[in-house]
Amino acid sequence: MAKKAIVDAEANGVRFLRVAITGYAPSFYSQRSDLSLWLSNPGKYWAAMDAMMDDLHSHNIQIVPVLMFNVNQFPAMTHETVGDLLGNPHSKSWFLLVRYVTEFIKRYRGKHLIFLYEMTNELNLLADIDNVKSCQERLSPAMCSVRSNFTSAQMMAFIQRFYGLIKSLDPSVPVSTGFSLPRPSAAHLRAHPGFLYGKPDWSHDSLSRSLQYLASINKYANVISVHIYPESSMGGIKATDPQKLIPVLEKEAKELGKPLFIGEFGAKNPESQAGQKFIKGMLAAITQNHVAYSALWVWEFYQKNTYSTYDTPPTRYNVGPGYTDGVIHSIKAANAKLDVMPDRLTSADAKPIVVIDYPLDCQRVTAPVPVYAVASIDGGAVTKVKFILDGHVVGFATKPPYHVEILPDMLNSGIHHLTAVAYDDTGVTGQYETAIVVGADYSNKCVVPTK
Structure with missing residues (x-):
């Protein structure tokens, strides 16, 4: 599936993919870690990472690795708190993060694989608010033990340290904070954090004050990072009017001498009328204002399992062939205007790509067996998929x-x-073959057909 997503991305002019390189879990102490393989069998872990990097490179796509997508992850792995990670350079969680980042960067630096490094994902949206109280109102105490409250100043001290680490390992590649467009009240909250004074100041910031805050939190970075969704706003300008918002952001970035990176933009139900309107409006504003870098949330995303999507909050934004062809056409048109479309393959040469995404290769199954596949083709539409058993x-x-x-x-x-x-x-056809096992005695004899 990942290979198909990479091929589809290349066909539509995508030049980089933003990837939560460390995964997400754990968010609390007893949860299984997405980095468990890295800890238990690093050779196997890095071999799998190498394979992904090779696939990206072979399709002329670079990666934006988000080095800490979930701020709770490393503290939960070390039985510490977010406050320990952000505030203590001698904490176990910081040392574990340093270990991972060092191994990753030393392995892939200098190979033209990294588009830019990204430190966090929207960490700024957690600053100056009462994260602990918010968690305790929704979840059990055990699930909130890792959470901490922190100020913008504490966040920026951590970002400065994190930025210094990355630059010491690879000074040649730009670094992004991974921050979102600030909250409408971000500057007021910084001056009056709710967890320090009992009642947060949710007064909306003026545009000038919002821009000052944006500049200050992206001080230790080489780009100005924002994430934009329909519900976003800044200084009274709503994100649903990107023709007003994007020029303001681009102007601010130029004055700061840094490129603008719209690290995420998207809409729930992207193929709906409202979703298409927002995404097309964003794409038009991005191309007209010559925004340096932008990335849609989210490309061919399957979260709960390998065969279903649009079934969790993040996957409701999913963009994928067959589901959101109108949006994909707009992306391809925008990339054509920006002259970033690949020229080594034309639509006339293309044939469908199909992957059986359940059952998995050599999976042991019991009947009845649901069989799922994903399929796409550059410049056209898949009309049907035929399934063949033996x-x-x-x-x-x-x-x-x-x-x-x-x-x-x-x-x-x-x-x-x-x-x-x-x-x-x-x-024109394309096909995919796999094998499945019925009965335990045959599991060791299964051989997956060469892909």
């Missing part, structure tokens, strides 16, 4: 998620071969 057609699907069910009478104990064949509107 040489026999078991069904067709004409829209995503492409899906059939294999009944019990079709599956005896042993190894079975599954094939998905995707068709475009001219009859």
